[in-house]
Amino acid sequence: MKEIKYCSICGVSEKDTRFYYNSKCGENLCNKHYTQLNRSGRITDSSKPDINFKKVFWTTEEEKILIELINKKTSYEEIARILNKRSVGSINCKVSNMGIETGYTNSPKFKAIYQNYDWCYQKYMTEGLNHEEMALEAKCSMRVIEKWCSEIHKLTQKYRQENKMLSVLQSDLIIGSMLGDGHIDKRETQPLFIVSHAENQKDYLYYKYNILKDLCNKEPSYIEEGLRNFGEGVYKCQPQYRLCTRIHDCLLEYRDKSYTYLLNLLNEYSLLIWILDDAYRGRSNWTLCVAEYNQSDIDCAIRILKDRFDLICWQNKDVRYLSFDAESSRAIDRIILKNLPNNFDIVKYKITENDCISDKMKLMVMT
Numbered sequence: 388m389k390e391i392k393y394c395s396i397c398g399v400s401e402k403d404t405r406f407y408y409n410s411k412c413g414e415n416l417c418n419k420h421y422t423q424l425n426r427s428g429r430i431t432d433s434s435k436p437d438i439n440f441k442k443v444f445w446t447t448e449e450e451k452i453l454i455e456l457i458n459k460k461t462s463y464e465e466i467a468r469i470l471n472k473r474s475v476g477s478i479n480c481k482v483s484n485m486g487i488e489t490g491y492t493n494s495p496k497f498k499a500i501y502q503n504y505d506w507c508y509q510k511y512m513t514e515g516l517n518h519e520e521m522a523l524e525a526k527c528s529m530r531v532i533e534k535w536c537s538e539i540h541k542l543t544q545k546y547r548q549e550n551k552m553l554s555v556l557q558s559d560l561i562i563g564s565m566l567g568d569g570h571i572d573k574r575e576t577q578p579l580f581i582v583s584h585a586e587n588q589k590d591y592l593y594y595k596y597n598i599l600k601d602l603c604n605k606e607p608s609y610i611e612e613g614l615r616n617f618g619e620g621v622y623k624c625q626p627q628y629r630l631c632t633r634i635h636d637c638l639l640e641y642r643d644k645s646y647t648y649l650l651n652l653l654n655e656y657s658l659l660i661w662i663l664d665d666a667y668r669g670r671s672n673w674t675l676c677v678a679e680y681n682q683s684d685i686d687c688a689i690r691i692l693k694d695r696f697d698l699i700c701w702q703n704k705d706v707r708y709l710s711f712d713a714e715s716s717r718a719i720d721r722i723i724l725k726n727l728p729n730n731f732d733i734v735k736y737k738i739t740e741n742d743c744i745s746d747k748m749k750l751m752v753m754t
Contacts, residue, residue, distance in 0.1 A: 434638065512551060651687075
């Protein structure tokens with residue numbers, strides 16, 4: 388009968404685990420203590436090995452999942468969670484044995500980009516991405532982004548609402564739009580900016596959206612033609628596109644301000660937005676609608692347009708409109724053409740392809 392071997396350290400039988408003969412000490416050792424002696428030069432734990440442990444082999448499906456997750460640059464901790472019964476060390480070993488090119492360090496301490504606070508802040512606060520967009524960029528699940536962004540980094544929707552700041556260009560755009568077609572919701576807890584433009588001004592609306600994109604949660608929505616209530620009347624509205632931002636406390640700065648207050652913030656860029664929103668170009672001059680302005684606001688507008696931009700205008704017999712002289716109208720044309728792409732639908736409609744303007748006048752303006 389074959390003699391049964393026992394580990395000289397813990398006494399476990401060779402029936403229960405693999406055995407090795409150690410020539411250095413001339414003793415039989417179980418796999419556990421043989422490994423300890425080779426790695427550390429000494430026995431670090433004299434207890435018996437877990438003889439109930441059974442090696443779990445990788446399936447073909449698990450290997451495919453592993454490769455997919457590695458290609459997405461998923462952290463080893465997250466892979467271990469997804470594969471459930473695998474440890475970080477097991478994953479690290481399997482990646483090495485399979486020769487998978489990871490594109491990042493094979494260390495179990497590898498951290499995915501969403502674990503970095505600065506990355507989450509840049510994407511969520513500065514660029515205004517939502518969790519789904521961040522997950523696509525990080526190549527992970529949306530739940531992972533929710534966990535790291537909201538729960539760990541504390542970058543919540545409320546934090547963004549209270550701390551998001553407008554850029555200079557965004558401020559100028561909102562000022563010009565508030566003087567024109569835009570408004571900020573009057574509900575106390577809902578400071579969001581809204582502006583709509585007709586279907587034939589889609590380029591112009593999307594131009595505004597691209598500037599305000601990090602303040603928005605979605606692209607502009609299309610609104611079909613229909614009857615809508617305005618004040619005490621019902622009016623037929625043409626098809627249009629509507630831009631609506633998220634709720635941001637930084638918009639409170641402009642929400643309840645008078646037209647006179649906004650006019651005092653006017654610069655060349657916000658002027659062209661105001662003009663394109665609320666003015667039309669006739670044969671020789673621009674006419675600007677100021678129907679919602681009181682007389683004090685109108686007087687302020689005439690003064691600022693003259694003093695700040697050297698533009699001459701006056702209030703018409705129909706007091707809802709201001710008219711500019713021919714030279715000032717050409718100056719406005721040049722301001723618009725200098726600052727906006729000339730192939731925009733609204734620029735073509737109001738200036739470059741406006742049949743009311745002679746070819747000679749267009750040539751003077753464009754040169």
